Amino acid sequence: xxxxxxxxxxxxxxxxxxxxxxxxxxxxxxxxxxxxxxxxxxxxxxxxxxxxxxxxxxxxxxxxxxxxxxxxxxxxxxxxxxxxxxxxxxxxxxxxxxxxxxxxxxxxxxxxxxxxxxxxxxxxxxxxxxxxxxxxxxxxxxxxxxxxxxxxxxxxxxxxxxxxxxxxxxxxxxxxxxxxxxxxxxxxxxxxxxxxxxxxxxxxxxxxxxxxxxxxxxxxxxxxxxxxxxxxxxxxxxxxxxxxxxxxxxxxxxxxxxxxxxxxxxxxxxxxxxxxxxxxxxxxxxxxxxxxxxxxxxxxxxxxxxxxxxxxxxxxxxxxxxxxxxxxxxxxxxxxxxxxxxxxxxxxxxxxxxxxxxxxxxxxxxxxxxxxxxxxxxxxxxxxxxxxxxxxxxxxxxxxxxxxxxxxxxxxxxxxxx
Numbered sequence: 495x496x497x498x499x500x501x502x503x504x505x506x507x508x509x510x511x512x513x514x515x516x517x518x519x520x521x522x523x524x525x526x527x528x529x530x531x532x533x534x535x536x537x538x539x540x541x542x543x544x545x546x547x548x549x550x551x552x553x554x555x556x557x558x559x560x561x562x563x564x565x566x567x568x569x570x571x572x573x574x575x576x577x578x579x580x581x582x583x584x585x586x587x588x589x590x591x592x593x594x595x596x597x598x599x600x601x602x603x604x605x606x607x608x609x610x611x612x613x614x615x616x617x618x619x620x621x622x623x624x625x626x627x628x629x630x631x632x633x634x635x636x637x638x639x640x641x642x643x644x645x646x647x648x649x650x651x652x653x654x655x656x657x658x659x660x661x662x663x664x665x666x667x668x669x670x671x672x673x674x675x676x677x678x679x680x681x682x683x684x685x686x687x688x689x690x691x692x693x694x695x696x697x698x699x700x701x702x703x704x705x706x707x708x709x710x711x712x713x714x715x716x717x718x719x720x721x722x723x724x725x726x727x728x729x730x731x732x733x734x735x736x737x738x739x740x741x742x743x744x745x746x747x748x749x750x751x752x753x754x755x756x757x758x759x760x761x762x763x764x765x766x767x768x769x770x771x772x773x774x775x776x777x778x779x780x781x782x783x784x785x786x787x788x789x790x791x792x793x794x795x796x797x798x799x800x801x802x803x804x805x806x807x808x809x810x811x812x813x814x815x816x817x818x819x820x821x822x823x824x825x826x827x828x829x830x831x832x833x834x835x836x837x838x839x840x841x842x843x844x845x846x847x848x849x850x851x852x853x854x855x856x857x858x859x860x861x862x863x864x865x866x867x868x869x870x871x872x873x874x875x876x877x878x879x880x881x882x883x884x885x886x887x888x889x890x891x892x893x894x895x896x897x898x899x900x901x902x903x904x905x906x907x908x909x910x911x912x
Contacts, residue, residue, distance in 0.1 A: 519594055522546025522807070530868060541805060544864040547592060547855050548807030551821055552585060552619075553577070553602025554609040555813050560631055560669045564656070564701055566603050566827050569733045576609050581815040581847055586618055588851025595624030599912060601652075602812065603825060607634040617646040625649045629699065629912060631667065632675040640682040644689060650724065652697040652912050653679055658712035666706060676716065683721050697724035697912065703740035728910040731903060732830045743908050744832065747876050760786045799870045801905045809855060815846045817854050819863060821911055822904055823897060831876065831901055837886040841897045863897075872900035 504512045513523065523529065527543040542548060557574040558567065589595065598619045600606045607630050609615070620626045627650040628643070635653075643651065655675065657663030663672035683696060698717050700710060710727065717725060732738045803810075803820035810824045811817050818824040823841040830836065844854045854860065873883070873890035875898075883890050890898040903909040 522548065522593065524593075541868075542807055544804065544807070544861065544868055545856070546807045547596055547809060547851075549597045549599070549803075549809075550585075550589065551599050551601060551808065551810040552615075553604060553810070553812045553824065554582075554600055554606045554612055554615060556602065556604040556825070557608055558605040558631070559608055559633060560605070560667055562631075562656075562667045564666060564703075564730050564733075564737065566733055566825065569828055570825065572825060575813050577813040577815070579611070581813075582611075582615060582618075584815065584846045585811060585851065586622075588846060589619065589622055589624075591850065591852055595622045596807075597625045597627065599627045599629065601627075601629035601912070602810065602821065604813070605631055605634070607639065613639060613642045613646060616643065616648055620647050627652060627697075627912060629654065631670060632678050633670050635675075635678040635682060637681055637685070640678075640685050643682075643694060644686055644691065648694040650697050650912075651682065651694045652699055652724075652726070654699045654701070655713060656701050656703075657706050658709035658716055662706050662709050666701070666703070676720070679720050695724060696720060696722045697726065698722050699726045699728065699912065701730050702727055702742055703730045703737075704742060705740060707742060726910060726912055729903070729908050731909050733827065735830070738830050738833065743903075747903075747906060747908060760788065762788050798906050800907075801867045801870065801899065801902075802910070803904070804864050804867045809843075811846060816840075816842045817844055817846060817851070818842060819860070819867075819897075820904070822902060831884070831903075834885060836884070836901055838901075839887060839896070866894070867899055870899070870905065872898050875901035876903065876906055 503514070506512055517523070521542040522545065523543065524545075527545055529543055530541040532539040532541075555574075555576040556567070556572065557576065558565070561567075589598070600612065600616065606612050606628055612628075616626055616628060626648055628648060629652040632653040632655070653675070654667075655663070655672070656666040657672060660672045663675075664670070679696065686692075686694065696717075698713070700713060702710065714725065729743050730737055730740055732741055801820070802808075809817055809819060810821050812824050816824070818841055822838060826838065826840045828835060828837055843857065843860050846854065871892060872894055873892045875884035875890065878884070881891065884901055887897045887899070887901065889895050890900050894900075899905055904911070
């Protein structure tokens with residue numbers, strides 16, 4: 495059977511859609527699973543069921559060797575620690591029991607390379623047969639560690655780089671040196687090339703702020719020279735008063751242009767030569783006319799009111815073994831939504847040392863929460879002027895109780911994670 499035919503669906507005599515076995519397995523489409531459907535003019539979009547665990551974030555540690563301007567650790571009072579071998583063994587046992595291996599990302603709110611067993615963790619998870627990724631600041635990526643990651647068959651190495659010049663990089667990532675990070679990354683690429691391998695892929699994460707966003711074009715060029723195949727740009731989440739003035743989305747979160755599926759006039763744009771279009775006057779006209787926008791057939795605002803963690807079947811496990819629905823709910827933190835100080839309390843579903851990963855994932859309350867987030871019927875705390883309920887994720891004006899997600903910037907496509 496050809497590759498093209500293998501991925502086609504068929505409709506049987508009773509009008510039922512028959513999908514290829516590989517798709518059924520990979521997306522967890524087991525008998526009885528509920529599948530959400532988006533209906534377009536010429537398409538149906540199916541989402542994997544909320545019962546399918548497809549992605550697991552593992553936080554080996556919440557400690558770090560740097561003290562970055564943008565870091566959550568600047569404002570929290572949580573103890574610093576590293577995942578024990580016993581906790582990791584329980585996670586490994588849970589991953590092994592799943593119907594199919596999920597994507598595993600080692601990251602969270604710490605530097606994974608400060609954990610002494612990080613390479614062995616990657617090696618053990620990789621033996622399960624799934625894709626494994628890791629997020630690092632790159633300062634500790636020695637030649638030895640690079641060789642071991644490559645030998646372990648790591649799939650993607652993400653490196654956080656927030657500037658293209660030494661001075662702008664050091665302005666954000668205090669205590670690190672851009673030339674050394676780039677040298678480490680080049681050595682990693684060269685080691686991979688000498689082994690005639692295409693993996694691990696190299697990804698770059700860039701946290702965009704007013705102080706560094708002009709570096710992005712240069713960083714893309716640097717990435718091209720280093721064979722970077724994935725770029726992820728995210729906005730900064732202002733944990734401190736100082737960072738409030740650095741955000742690049744204060745107008746965008748309120749902008750009608752970015753809102754999806756509203757029964758408003760809609761402008762369909764084709765692909766255009768950027769240099770030939772007066773984007774600012776066009777943008778102002780869109781805003782004043784209250785028009786939503788699609789470009790090349792895709793809605794600009796499709797990322798609004800959609801939880802990237804729930805839709806991707808993800809869960810997050812802290813260094814202590816606590817399981818949470820997403821990275822933002824893994825730790826308690828304070829941030830600023832416009833000028834409002836907002837508290838986001840953590841939600842702990844349970845701990846892998848006390849219950850199996852499968853039991854935690856399939857717990858009735860957790861399943862109900864994922865379904866509730868999938869429908870996203872929360873108050874629009876990001877967009878409204880803000881009442882007292884918007885100052886925490888405890889409850890909202892639509893009657894939703896903790897945790898509420900109306901003030902979550904991840905769900906609006908503003909903050910993004912690998």
